[in-house]
Every structure is written in structure tokens, then in C-alpha cells.
Amino acid sequence: MSRFLPLFLVGLAAAQLTSGTGPVAAQQPAAGRTPDFDALAEETTRRLAEYLRIRTVNPPGNETAGARWLQHVLRGEGIESEIFESSPGRGNLYARLRGNGKRRPIVLLSHIDVVPATASAWKVAPWAGKIHDGQVWGRGALDMKGMAIVELMTLIALERRGVPLSRDIILIANADEETGSTGAEWFAREKSELIRDAEFLINEGGSNQLGRDGKIEYYGVAVTEKLPYWLRLTVRGSPGHGSIPRPDNAAARLARALGRIAGHETPLQVTPPAAQFFRDLSTRESDPQRRRWLADPARALREPEGRRFFTSNLYFNALLRNTISVTVMQGSNKTNVIPPEASAELDVRLLPGTAPATFLAELRRVIADTTVEITPLRPDREASTSPLRGPLIDAIRETVQAMDPGALITTPMLAGYTDSYYYRALGIGAYGLDPFRVTEAEDQTVHGNDERVSLANIRFGVEFFYRVVERVAR
Ligand SMILES: [Zn+2]
Known part of the structure; x- marks a missing residue:
């Protein structure tokens, strides 16, 4: 997913970690109240560098390669997993760490695919998995292989330490989040029996907002997200030569409709x-x-x-209204040809609680031209909201208070869209939680150039996630 908040620059403390590609750190002893987080962070860093080297660029995705690597790491810890392909080469990984079953499971979710990268525009090769200048560089470092490895290492650390669990911890890594969420959609539909008992899910979509002074403004735990409801507008008319104007010019009719849409202010509503x-x-x-x-x-x-x-x-x-962005437009490709058809696409995002049919009726009123055909490009759906309170939110709150006393924790809505939708639809409370506190400069590398995550962020994130999951699953 792409992030959406303006973040301000902050200088994070220099990390104490060393770089290198040596063997994975020794297993931690089960003694002591908490793991050795410095050692865990070092191991997380090395694992992330390895994961970044597996090219899971979408398209085509090739997520099965990433899923096999995750399976290999889990097997090394004695944790069994399964890989299900939603289509050839599009692997989805599933693993479950057993608790005593007193409470319902928690899912740690990620996506394996990443967006393309133009290597020539990067300072450090995007597929090399290099540790350089206190950062791990590579496509997916933030979106979202970094978080995926933090989740993986959380599961592994709990298993190694033999922490008694009151609920199962499920790890899922899906294919194809970046171009259509077909992996999550398929998994939630075809493999729902594997996760139907889950109470919560942690996924990307959180936002830990930094202020201008570089201090944290709030830890944002996303409880819902707006739903894309993409539409195509089509107008048909008589084609002809541009030298003889016609009243039913499809391009002109479409332009009038788009003008009315652009001038329309959707109602403000406070969800x-x-x-x-x-x-x-x-x-x-x-x-x-x-x-x-x-x-x-x-x-x-x-x-x-x-x-x-x-x-x-x-x-x-x-956050306060359904939004419409006019994006794609097509008419004639010759200046002197009146096209038989003109079309445009709208990126519409609906608030939770808005039925697509209600929005469509509003749009038809605004366009006020029955010759403009409106075709939904995505199925009619409605966004739901996960509970704003509960044991997982409590665990996050308590962990933040322990690690960053006095910080604000809030539960925003995501203007963007993630795989969480498909799991919320199964009745699982899905929460966007970011293990990292990234600067504006780092944030702009998501889907851009020089994507990277600092070692300081990995150190913070692995302790943050371990503590949250241990607290809610103990
Ligand atoms: Zn993502």
C-alpha cells in the first residue's frame, strides 16, 4: 500500500548494529523475562536483507519463491507451514503456532509482493539486500517485507522461548496485494476454515506520525479503511470529421459530465x-x-x-467524505476526428457505512445526463470497522506506554486500502499497526526510489511487536 500522511523529518538515533552477512545469531536462551532484543534485531536485519534479495516484483509477483523462503526459515525453527497458490506462481503462506486454545487466535498478516523498481535511479541496488549507512536498502524494506520479517521474528522468538500462549498465533503472507489483492481475496474465500476462529489480525496500514520536531505525534492503529469503488463513464455519439461539429459529440458530452463531477462537493459526514x-x-x-x-x-x-x-x-x-478523483480519460486520438465513444475513469473512495448504490444515485443526479453510462469496475462492497476497543488495542496501548511513555495512541481510518478488508469481511478484527516510525524522507521511498528502513527502526519495531503479541497472546 502507499502511505498517505505527510510526515516530517526526524533524525533518529544512530543504530548500534553492525552490518554483514555472517551466520544467523545464536538462538536465545529461554531464561529471563524478555528476549535479548538487540540480538533479535540483528537477526531480523539479516533475515530482512535475505528476504529483499528474493524478487517478488508484481507483476508478475512470483510470490511462491518468497513463500518458500519463509517456509525454509520456519522449518529451521521446527515450525510447520503450508503454501497455497492462488494461481500458478502466486504462493500464499500459512503457519500456526499453537496455544492452549483458551482464547481465539491472532493473525500476523503481510504481503509477499512488491512494486517494481528502476535500479538505475537508486543509490543502492534495489535487489541486493544491502546494509549500508545504518539502513537496510531494497524494494519492500517498508512496503512491506520489513514488517513481514518483524512478524516472522516475533513468532520465532515466542516459539524459541516457549512462551505459554492462551491463543494460537497464525502467520499469513499473501500474494498480489499491490495489483489487485487477489491473494488475500482468494485466501479469505478458499481457506477461510483455517482462519475463521481468529479474533484479531495485525496488518500494514498503521501510521506512527512524527511531528516537525521529530517527536512522535501519535501511534495510529487503523481500525477501518475507505473502500475503492472505481467507476468508468462512457458516452457514445456519432463519429465524424472535426470540421463539421455535431451536437452529440461524445467527447464534449463526457467533458460536461466531468466538469459537473469536478465541481461537486460530496456531503461531509463524521463517522x-x-x-x-x-x-x-x-x-x-x-x-x-x-x-x-x-x-x-x-x-x-x-x-x-x-x-x-x-x-x-x-x-x-x-476522512470526512466520499471522494472522487478523475483519473483516466480517453476520447479521440486524432485532432480532426470526432470519436464514436469517449470514456473516463473515476477513483471513488467510500466511507464505511456508505452503500455503493446510494453513492451511485448521488452521482447520477450530479451528472444529470442519462446518456452517460456508469460501469463499476470493482464489485459492490461496503467497508466495515473493527472494534475501537478490546484486548489487542489495550495491549498496543500498554506497550506504547511502556516503550514511549506519554505518547498518544489513536485509531484512525485509512484513506488508502489494504488486504485487511477481506479479513474484516470474515468478522476478524483487523488492525493496521506499523512497527516503524519513519521520517518523511523515508516514507517517500515507498513505491519510489531508495526504499530503506533504518536499523534503529528495526530495533524498535521488533521489540514493539514482540511485546504487543506476547501481551495479547500470553
Ligand atoms: Zn503494502
């Missing part, structure tokens, strides 16, 4: 997760006016200034 997120932010806001607006967004939206405050922030705006 429960958005209200909670803004309320949480209000507790840290020093400006009294802004604090008042954030504490009661529904009321603020009735005042012109309050409305401006929310809608001028692009992220806040996206």
Missing part, C-alpha cells in the same frame, strides 16, 4: 472512527479554537471557519 480520531487529536492540541473543533467535528463543520479547518487539510478532508 464514529473519524470522530474518535479527531477527539484524540484534540487532547494534544494547544490552540483553544482548534482544540474545540477537533473535540466536536460535527459541530465545527456547521461553522464556516471550522469547515475550512477540516477541508483544507487534504487528509482530514478525505
Whole structure:
């Protein structure tokens, strides 16, 4: 997934880890209350470098190679796993660490595929898995092989230490998140019996927001996300020569429809997760006016200034309404030819609780032209929201308080979209949680050039995830 929040630059403390490609660190002793996190971080770093070297670029994905590598690492720890291909070469990995069954399982989810990279534009080769300058470099370091290895090492550390578990811990790595989520969709449909008993799931989509001063503003645990509802608009008319204009010119009709759409303001609505997120932010806001607006967004939206405050922030705006971005446009490819058909595509994102049919009726009213055909490019679905409270949120809260005392924890909505949707639809409480606290500069490398994760982030992330999972699964 691509991140969406403006992050500000921060100088993280230099990592103490050494680089290299030596053998994996020795197994940790079971004694002591907590693992040796420095050693675990070093091992996580080396494993990540190895994982980054496996090319799972989507397309074509080739995730089975990544799944086999994960299986090999797990087998070395005596943990069995299975690989299921959703289509040839598109492997999905499943492993389960058994607890005593008193409570329902937790799933640690990741995707194996990564987006392409233009090697010539990178400072460090994107497929080399190099550790350089206090960072692990490579396509997928942040999205999301880094988090996947943090999840893997959390599972392995719990197994090695023989931690008594009250719930099973399930590890799933899916294929094809980046181009269509077909791996997660297939897995949730065809292998639902393997996960139907799960209570929670941790996936990408969290946002640990850093402020301008480089200090953490909040740890964001995503509880829901907006749902893509992509649409194609098609207009047909009589073709002809551009020198003889016609009233039923398809391109002109489409342009008029797009103009009306671009000028339309979708209604502002405050969903429960958005209200909670803004309320949480209000507790840290020093400006009294802004604090008042954030504490009661529904009321603020009735005042012109309050409305401006929310809608001028692009992220806040996206959390408060269904959005429409005009993206693809096609008409004639010759200046002097009136095309028989013109089409456009809209990237529509719906808030949880909006039925696609309701939105479509609104759009038809706005276009006000029955010759414009509207075709959904994705199935009609509705986003759901995971509970804003519960044992997993509590475990995250307690862990953050222990590792970063006084920090704010909140439960935002994701404007983007992840595989979590398919698992939420099964009734599993799915949460976006980021193990890392990345700077704006690092964040821009996601789907860009020079993607990397700092050793300091790996050190923090592996302890953070281990503590959260141990707390909720002990
Ligand atoms: Zn991703």
C-alpha cells in the first residue's frame, strides 16, 4: 500500500548494529523475562536483507519463491507451514503456532509482493539486500517485507522461548496485494476454515506520525479503511470529421459530465472512527479554537471557519467524505476526428457505512445526463470497522506506554486500502499497526526510489511487536 500522511523529518538515533552477512545469531536462551532484543534485531536485519534479495516484483509477483523462503526459515525453527497458490506462481503462506486454545487466535498478516523498481535511479541496488549507512536498502524494506520479517521474528522468538500462549498465533503472507489483492481475496474465500476462529489480525496500514520536531505525534492503529469503488463513464455519439461539429459529440458530452463531477462537493459526514480520531487529536492540541473543533467535528463543520479547518487539510478532508478523483480519460486520438465513444475513469473512495448504490444515485443526479453510462469496475462492497476497543488495542496501548511513555495512541481510518478488508469481511478484527516510525524522507521511498528502513527502526519495531503479541497472546 502507499502511505498517505505527510510526515516530517526526524533524525533518529544512530543504530548500534553492525552490518554483514555472517551466520544467523545464536538462538536465545529461554531464561529471563524478555528476549535479548538487540540480538533479535540483528537477526531480523539479516533475515530482512535475505528476504529483499528474493524478487517478488508484481507483476508478475512470483510470490511462491518468497513463500518458500519463509517456509525454509520456519522449518529451521521446527515450525510447520503450508503454501497455497492462488494461481500458478502466486504462493500464499500459512503457519500456526499453537496455544492452549483458551482464547481465539491472532493473525500476523503481510504481503509477499512488491512494486517494481528502476535500479538505475537508486543509490543502492534495489535487489541486493544491502546494509549500508545504518539502513537496510531494497524494494519492500517498508512496503512491506520489513514488517513481514518483524512478524516472522516475533513468532520465532515466542516459539524459541516457549512462551505459554492462551491463543494460537497464525502467520499469513499473501500474494498480489499491490495489483489487485487477489491473494488475500482468494485466501479469505478458499481457506477461510483455517482462519475463521481468529479474533484479531495485525496488518500494514498503521501510521506512527512524527511531528516537525521529530517527536512522535501519535501511534495510529487503523481500525477501518475507505473502500475503492472505481467507476468508468462512457458516452457514445456519432463519429465524424472535426470540421463539421455535431451536437452529440461524445467527447464534449463526457467533458460536461466531468466538469459537473469536478465541481461537486460530496456531503461531509463524521463517522464514529473519524470522530474518535479527531477527539484524540484534540487532547494534544494547544490552540483553544482548534482544540474545540477537533473535540466536536460535527459541530465545527456547521461553522464556516471550522469547515475550512477540516477541508483544507487534504487528509482530514478525505476522512470526512466520499471522494472522487478523475483519473483516466480517453476520447479521440486524432485532432480532426470526432470519436464514436469517449470514456473516463473515476477513483471513488467510500466511507464505511456508505452503500455503493446510494453513492451511485448521488452521482447520477450530479451528472444529470442519462446518456452517460456508469460501469463499476470493482464489485459492490461496503467497508466495515473493527472494534475501537478490546484486548489487542489495550495491549498496543500498554506497550506504547511502556516503550514511549506519554505518547498518544489513536485509531484512525485509512484513506488508502489494504488486504485487511477481506479479513474484516470474515468478522476478524483487523488492525493496521506499523512497527516503524519513519521520517518523511523515508516514507517517500515507498513505491519510489531508495526504499530503506533504518536499523534503529528495526530495533524498535521488533521489540514493539514482540511485546504487543506476547501481551495479547500470553
Ligand atoms: Zn503494502
